[in-house]
Amino acid sequence: MPVISIPWTLLEAKHISDYLIQDQLSVVNNFREKGDPKHIDAVINDICAYIQNRVPQKFHPNPTAPNHIPTACKTAACHLVIEALQSRLPDLKLSDDQIRNAQQARKTLDDLAAMWEKQSNPKVTDPRIEAVHYRRRDARQSTLKGF
Numbered sequence: 001m002p003v004i005s006i007p008w009t010l011l012e013a014k015h016i017s018d019y020l021i022q023d024q025l026s027v028v029n030n031f032r033e034k035g036d037p038k039h040i041d042a043v044i045n046d047i048c049a050y051i052q053n054r055v056p057q058k059f060h061p062n063p064t065a066p067n068h069i070p071t072a073c074k075t076a077a078c079h080l081v082i083e084a085l086q087s088r089l090p091d092l093k094l095s096d097d098q099i100r101n102a103q104q105a106r107k108t109l110d111d112l113a114a115m116w117e118k119q120s121n122p123k124v125t126d127p128r129i130e131a132v133h134y135r136r137r138d139a140r141q142s143t144l145k146g147f
Contacts, residue, residue, distance in 0.1 A: 007071040008061050013040045019078045027091045043084045047077050054113040056120035076105035
């Protein structure tokens with residue numbers, strides 16, 4: 001069976017800024033300068049832990065950092081981090097698009113988790129028995145007489 005691996009990346013606070021609008025970016029930057037930037041890192045680590053728990057253990061890199069996520073989840077993680085930051089930063093108001101993006105991010109993570117779960121537990125195919133013959137062919141009831 002081939003080994004399946006998925007690429008992983010680190011999610012950092014600087015990656016979140018790509019998904020913020022100008023007003024939100026200034027709120028987050030002010031919070032980073034005046035507040036405790038560990039709050040943002042804590043939210044990022046929480047979202048990353050949520051995503052890591054959805055990925056089957058056999059696909060995890062060794063070692064795994066707290067902010068380590070599959071590369072396919074980066075956009076979804078950023079949307080979820082922005083949504084979660086709203087509780088820490090009351091001035092951060094989400095737009096309707098950002099709310100929809102966070103909902104879509106959850107659906108995307110559900111789809112990815114289902115796909116990875118399917119890949120980590122491959123279904124055992126139906127056993128095939130072939131009759132010894134000069135040509136290769138599927139076994140049929142008529143060719144298995146006497147078994």
